[in-house]
Amino acid sequence: MNSDPSRTANDLSQRFALDVQGFDSLRAQVNASPQAGLKMAAQQFDAVFTQMMLKSMRDATPSDGPFDSHDSASFTSMLDQQLSQQMSSKGIGVADAMLKQLMRNAGQGGGDANAGNNAALNALANAYSNSAANGALAAGKGYSANSALTPPLRGDGSSQKVDAFVDKLAAPAQAASAATGIPARFIIGQAALESGWGKSEIRKTDGSSSHNVFGIKATKDWTGKTVSTLTTEYVNGQPQRVVEKFRAYDSYEDAMTDYANLLKANPRYAQVLNSSHDVAGFAHGMQRAGYATDPHYAKKLISIMQKMA
Known part of the structure; x- marks a missing residue:
């Protein structure tokens, strides 16, 4: 197994940006070479x-020319992802700043390097998981939801986390059920x-919870707290990574x-509220x-609710 950090970093920068095995490869390399792990993970985050x-630069550029189309936008997005992957070999400074912070957290020089490695991988995993899947909860097209691709029901000890998640939201869900008529089980x-059983819950910059387990966006009429995060919007069935601003709350209630x-306020969901008796x-x-x-x-959604029955 290759343990040369410089070669590993180069391999990662040359990897196809849409290769879903890239993160698994990074984790394996971190386990094989803990000292190089911090730099590698920080570079990928870069x-x-x-x-x-x-x-963001593409969004600020007019795209209504004669050669612009949904297809060209998709290919441009793929190109940008690949460019960012290759540019990470030199970086723009984010990796260096993140590396210094992780080294301080790990107490390098007297602490456990694995602590920093785990922090780096968790930060990177959150960036990917927050962009795993995203929809739009629209009052008009105003809101969106951050969808977890796979619920953690794999018999690997995660059942305790599921129970904790359900217990945490039970009382607030009962209150929401009374207000909407939607069974609390459906709401949970x-x-x-939306939150991957809390695993990919949207978090603030300091790591604290936004309590936004429904992925509701902060629209222009929202005057409360907000948090921005990397997520994925589906356009013509194709996922595109974007940074969106979401609502933040003081509590799950x-x-x-x-x-x-x-x-209740959006006419779009009137039929849902009137036919919420079955999954x-x-x-x-x-x-x-x-x-x-x-x-x-x-x-x-059906799969999750059936498992909760």
């Missing part, structure tokens, strides 16, 4: 940040899908109250109403 910057199931108010009706109703752009959102 690539993610660079891609966000390129995306949707929160589980506040999050549930806001969720209930959104559903399939609720899930497909939410997708038809435009809660998420993920084409498989209803199927995922």
